[in-house]
Ligand SMILES: O=C(O)CCC(=O)C(=O)O
């Protein structure tokens with residue numbers, strides 16, 4: 001299975017999930033929805049409802065409403081219940097596709113009925129922009145538009161079919177993207193029709209890991225030992241570990257942007 005580059009840092013792996021894997025991921029998504037029902041998110045300030053319905057799994061979930069706008073939170077906005085965990089089969093996709101990025105904290109589940117769409121936007125509510133966003137598509141094909149890091153950059157459109165994976169990372173982590181429309185009855189996977197999209201996200205910057213963390217710990221230990229030896233009151237309050245602050249290639253499935261109604 002090979003990935004093609006849609007824009008710098010934005011790659012598409014067509015057919016990443018075969019049919020039986022798609023069925024398994026869909027079953028996991030349905031279990032998530034049973035615990036955390038799809039709801040209609042609302043735009044900040046205006047309160048205008050989005051056409052895409054959403055839920056989440058993972059320690060954090062992306063939500064939006066009129067009063068508090070775009071944000072991550074640990075509980076479902078309507079039930080107040082913590083999001084269910086990210087299913088193992090979905091975590092496997094992150095391990096396959098996200099390189100050595102730290103574990104994802106949120107998996108946003110979008111459901112697009114046949115008339116739903118998602119305007120051009122950046123995924124930028126995460127503190128950790130070093131980790132990629134990994135997207136999995138299930139069900140009817142979606143017409144995905146992706147450009148550069150400026151809204152005015154040229155965009156291209158590609159059909160995302162059931163089982164396709166997209167990674168936005170590196171130079172493409174903040175690429176503008178959206179879903180222009182759903183092509184109805186292009187898949188038999190989702191019995192009620194429409195399309196699910198899952199995006200896995202790392203939200204907060206990780207603590208220093210591995211060798212760096214070990215070195216920081218050793219430095220701290222040495223400093224503490226010396227300070228204690230000099231004077232018992234020389235201790236200062238400190239945090240235990242530093243936190244790192246924080247035009248498409250040609251392809252059959254790809255359409256020239258001009259042919260896509262927006
Ligand atoms: O549905 C898709 O393919 C993209 C979803 C997306 O961009 C998002 O949820 O932020």
Ligand SMILES: [Mn+2]
Nearest residue numbers: 121122123177
């Ligand atoms: Mn997005």
